[in-house]
Amino acid sequence: MTVSNFPLNSVTAHKQYSEMADMPSAGNAKVVDAYPTRLAQAPKTLTQPRRDEVVKGRQLSGPLTQAQLDAFERNGYLFIPNVISGEELTALREEMNALMSNDAYRDQDFSVTEPESHEIRSLFAVHKLSKRLGALASDERLAGAARQIIGDDPYVHQSRINYKPGFAGKGFNWHSDFETWHAEDGMPQMHAVSASLILTDNHEFNGPLMLIPGSHLEFVPCLGETPEDNHKSSLKAQEVGVPSPEALTQLVDKYGIDAPKGKAGGLLLFDCNTLHASNANLSPDPRSNVFFVFNRPDNRCGEPFAAPKQRPSFLAHGPDEQWQPTA
Numbered sequence: 001m002t003v004s005n006f007p008l009n010s011v012t013a014h015k016q017y018s019e020m021a022d023m024p025s026a027g028n029a030k031v032v033d034a035y036p037t038r039l040a041q042a043p044k045t046l047t048q049p050r051r052d053e054v055v056k057g058r059q060l061s062g063p064l065t066q067a068q069l070d071a072f073e074r075n076g077y078l079f080i081p082n083v084i085s086g087e088e089l090t091a092l093r094e095e096m097n098a099l100m101s102n103d104a105y106r107d108q109d110f111s112v113t114e115p116e117s118h119e120i121r122s123l124f125a126v127h128k129l130s131k132r133l134g135a136l137a138s139d140e141r142l143a144g145a146a147r148q149i150i151g152d153d154p155y156v157h158q159s160r161i162n163y164k165p166g167f168a169g170k171g172f173n174w175h176s177d178f179e180t181w182h183a184e185d186g187m188p189q190m191h192a193v194s195a196s197l198i199l200t201d202n203h204e205f206n207g208p209l210m211l212i213p214g215s216h217l218e219f220v221p222c223l224g225e226t227p228e229d230n231h232k233s234s235l236k237a238q239e240v241g242v243p244s245p246e247a248l249t250q251l252v253d254k255y256g257i258d259a260p261k262g263k264a265g266g267l268l269l270f271d272c273n274t275l276h277a278s279n280a281n282l283s284p285d286p287r288s289n290v291f292f293v294f295n296r297p298d299n300r301c302g303e304p305f306a307a308p309k310q311r312p313s314f315l316a317h318g319p320d321e322q323w324q325p326t327a
Helices: 066-075 086-100 131-137 140-150 177-185 245-255
Strands: 077-080 111-113 120-124 155-164 172-175 192-198 209-211 267-271 276-278 287-295
Touching (some): 066 077, 066 140, 086 131, 086 155, 086 287, 131 155, 131 287, 140 192, 140 267, 140 287, 177 192
Antiparallel strands (some): 077 267, 192 267, 192 287, 209 276
16 A cells, blocks of 8 residues: 555535634734733633634544544544554655655754754654655545544644654653644644654653643643744753643643554544653664644634744745745
């Protein structure tokens, strides 16, 4: 089996949006900041209720069943085993290895190396760097699932390969992706979903992703001003835009922690606001995945809500952007 090359289906989406998201966001000057964050002082409450619906496209075509959509809506994530296998999985692994070992990418702004080594940890904009991964971003198994969740044909807001080498792969602090995308990219509302296709087995010893199920229903405002060019350090170790220990304790007490694990070829879908983190890889087995963030076109980014300027485009693509790597 090979990766599908057909484009997204043309769908007339009958949107079921919350009142906060009805108008397209051409610029954030016209959009109310529904999720204030990067605050100067602690808010009155540790969390605030989510304003946006979780599943918005139940009536649209796609691969997910209503039961799967119910589970996603309830937990803020869904793990689907055995989405790819055989020759297709082998080809994707080979593509990943070729990209991650390309010396031309090692010192580029769109690659991130391990804090204590020069090994590439994350490579961004991979749907632009690779035709195979570009095709995967349009595959109905991923993009069709995103359509059903966000309620419209999606575009890729961000893509990357994550690689956590055996014994050396570092962990990552608890965070909500939406908090960063809202504060630093200018994403107005919670109308995005992440699709992580695991390319190596994920088990309890190689630093699998941990999630707080149900946390997508509560937004955690964070403290601290966003530094200039914060992404240059936050992609290695995030320190700004992370929930307080008190907020995390409250949410874990309420919801618990899940760590979906499984064989290579599984697909993890999770809401943009689901809190997640990962431990260091203490095993000899590497952990890797290819990761796509699907956003709704009317939720495109504008001016950042809590940062001096937008992050570079390799971190936050627009719907019609033709990004190319710099020499």
